[in-house]
Amino acid sequence: MELINKIKKEGKRITEPREIVCNILEKSGHKHFTAEELFKKAKKVNSSIDLTTVYRTLDLLEELNLIEHSHRIHQSGIYFIKHTKHHVHLSCESCGEIVNINQKTQKQIEKLLLNESNFKNINSHFTYSGHCNKCK
Amino acid sequence: MELINKIKKEGKRITEPREIVCNILEKSGHKHFTAEELFKKAKKVNSSIDLTTVYRTLDLLEELNLIEHSHRIHQSGIYFIKHTKHHVHLSCESCGEIVNINQKTQKQIEKLLLNESNFKNINSHFTYSGHCNKCK
DNA sequence: TTTACTGCAAACGCTTTGCACCCAC
DNA sequence: GTGGGTGCAAAGCGTTTGCAGTAAA
Numbered sequence: 001m002e003l004i005n006k007i008k009k010e011g012k013r014i015t016e017p018r019e020i021v022c023n024i025l026e027k028s029g030h031k032h033f034t035a036e037e038l039f040k041k042a043k044k045v046n047s048s049i050d051l052t053t054v055y056r057t058l059d060l061l062e063e064l065n066l067i068e069h070s071h072r073i074h075q076s077g078i079y080f081i082k083h084t085k086h087h088v089h090l091s092c093e094s095c096g097e098i099v100n101i102n103q104k105t106q107k108q109i110e111k112l113l114l115n116e117s118n119f120k121n122i123n124s125h126f127t128y129s130g131h132c133n134k135c136k
Numbered sequence: 137m138e139l140i141n142k143i144k145k146e147g148k149r150i151t152e153p154r155e156i157v158c159n160i161l162e163k164s165g166h167k168h169f170t171a172e173e174l175f176k177k178a179k180k181v182n183s184s185i186d187l188t189t190v191y192r193t194l195d196l197l198e199e200l201n202l203i204e205h206s207h208r209i210h211q212s213g214i215y216f217i218k219h220t221k222h223h224v225h226l227s228c229e230s231c232g233e234i235v236n237i238n239q240k241t242q243k244q245i246e247k248l249l250l251n252e253s254n255f256k257n258i259n260s261h262f263t264y265s266g267h268c269n270k271c272k
Numbered sequence: 273t274t275t276a277c278t279g280c281a282a283a284c285g286c287t288t289t290g291c292a293c294c295c296a297c
Numbered sequence: 298g299t300g301g302g303t304g305c306a307a308a309g310c311g312t313t314t315g316c317a318g319t320a321a322a
Contacts, residue, residue: 172286211285
């Protein structure tokens with residue numbers, strides 16, 4: 001119920017689609033979801049909910065700094081509740097498993113890239129990919 | 137003329153669109169191109185050439201191991217002549233500048249990711265992004 | 273009452289596919 | 298002559314936008 005309360009506190013309206021999406025995000029133990037996955041779960045609660053609304057709710061939650069999303073190559077984005085420590089992901093191209101890469105490792109990677117370029121910052125807003133042990 | 141000769145050597149047909157695309161790729165000093173950029177340049181040589189054909193020519197060249205491509209988040213892919221040493225890219229989100237990241241750095245990054253996961257390999261088939269010094 | 277939010281449909285950008293025609297071999 | 302390659306049109310995918318109706322405040 002935390003997410004929806006924060007929406008309320010921001011003066012935004014409480015609606016059924018928003019409640020449903022927030023519930024799913026919170027009750028699933030901080031997993032990563034695609035918009036499509038959330039949409040399918042939401043439709044089981046109320047079949048009239050629309051994918052567009054899921055996207056808009058996710059946008060809102062992200063604006064309020066409550067969730068984050070990450071991009072994957074040739075796959076849809078993943079959304080997840082914001083952790084205190086920023087982290088990035090590594091996703092298996094075969095089975096889709098997503099593992100977290102901790103902040104320290106990510107900082108080291110950024111350092112390597114910054115050292116080799118004239119860049120000021122690195123965008124960690126994407127998901128690394130490869131193959132996990134189980135696959136191939 | 138190297139690329140087109142290799143196409144011929146593989147028993148593939150030499151056509152005007154293929155010649156044009158190969159010429160552009162070779163005569164521009166190993167730059168990185170989007171399919172759209174190649175398409176625009178190709179149309180200046182023969183205006184009847186189609187984007188689809190550019191994509192198909194790029195696919196062919198990649199199958200023959202003569203070029204590579206890399207993905208970018210929210211942007212089109214970039215294609216470039218294959219270097220002896222595999223490298224990856226870092227692209228500025230503002231101005232689009234693409235800089236090469238050398239193999240050694242990439243290997244270090246892969247090592248960091250592999251150490252922290254149960255993954256067997258990392259896909260380096262994408263482009264890192266951030267902001268270069270000139271921008272923002 | 274008011275306007276934020278919704279569902280629906282349509283457009284988006286990049287890339288791929290289907291298909292009939294054509295030309296390199 | 299034959300089928301590999303082409304241009305064109307249309308579809309694909311994930312996401313966004315426009316719009317008129319609806320309901321939260």
